[in-house]
Amino acid sequence: MTRASILPDDEVFADFRRQCLSAENCWQSKYNKNDMQVWIENPPPNSAPKVHKIRCKMTIKDVSAATMYDVIHDGEYRKTWDPNMLDSFDIARLSDNADVGYYSWNCPKPLKNRDVVTLRSWQVKDDEYIIINFSVKHPKYPAQGNLVRAVSMLTGYYIKNTGPNSCTFIYLSQADPKGSLPKWVVNKASQVLAPRVLKSVHKAGQKYPEWKQQNKPNQKPWLHPEQSSLPTMNPAELSIQRADSLENVDETFKKDAQENEDSS
Incomplete structure (x- = not known):
């Protein structure tokens, strides 16, 4: 990112794309079935532990890349299909291809629920669609006491067209959920929750064209910036949210019915 602006530049998008398509052996497979794969990145040897x-x-054979891209962007539609969402709204527009927004979600009980404030930016080139986000500090949306403020270092989607009605859909995230989470939560996230969420996204893609036909079919501000009704905000008013500036909540004592199974 340039010093002049917090907004991602072409280099940031190119690096995200590289990570999504990387075949390096630092990625450890955690799940591979039904046209879906999940990996976690192994830190380099002798390096300090990182997030x-x-x-x-996902290899999607019945939904186009353009439709999946719309699904990820469409906040109104997300309210109909995202089972984990507590609240979500866009706060302000930063440029034609960037905004800042809020999202909170349910965590597996008995953990506390989480929220994030993120800067989201997007880029479309030929048959490739990229959406990325990272956590920012917004003066009017500080951390709340009843939720744990998580941190997205870099999270996003890479969607590539593979045919008129098919695509490759990749989700990549480096995020700090904050709190000293027990091992079963981390295992469950990669092996159980991630595939479940992706299946929900795929189903949402299948149903989107019909839903959109009934709900402002021509309203797509992510494709047509002039349609945006968000207030504009100077990106300079935001700063990157560092994980170490937020309180850690110790949740290691929390138990789960699957703890023994997931920790083995």
């Missing part, structure tokens, strides 16, 4: 990075890939 977990996960990559998920």
Whole structure:
């Protein structure tokens, strides 16, 4: 990112694309069935432990890349299909291809629920669609006491057209959920929750064209910036949210019915 702006530049998008398509052996397979794969990144030997990075890939044979791209962008539609969402809304527009927004979600009980404030930016080139986000500090949306403020270092989607009605869909995330989470949560996230969420996204893609036909079919501000009704905000008012500036909540004592199975 340039010093002049917090907004991602072409180099950031190119690096995200590289990570999504990387075949390096630092990625450890955690799940591979039904046209879906999940990996976690192994940190280099002798390096300091770093925040977990996960990559998920779906081979979609019945939904176009353009439709899946719309699904990820469409906040109104997300309210109909995202089972984990507590609240979600766009706060302000930063440029034609960037905004800042809020999202909170349910965590497996008895853990506390999480929220994030992120800067989201997107890029479309030929048959490739990229959406990325990272956590920012917004002066009007500080952390709340009843939720744990998580941190997205870099999270996003790479969607590539493979035919008129098919695509490759990759989700990559390096995020700090904050709190000293027990091992079963990390295992469950990569082996159980990630495939479940991706299946929900795929189903949402299958149903989107019909839903959109009934709900402002021509309203797509992510494709047509002039349609945006969000207030504009100077990106300089935001700063990158560092994980170490947020309180850690110790949740290692929390138990789960699958703890023994997931920790083995």
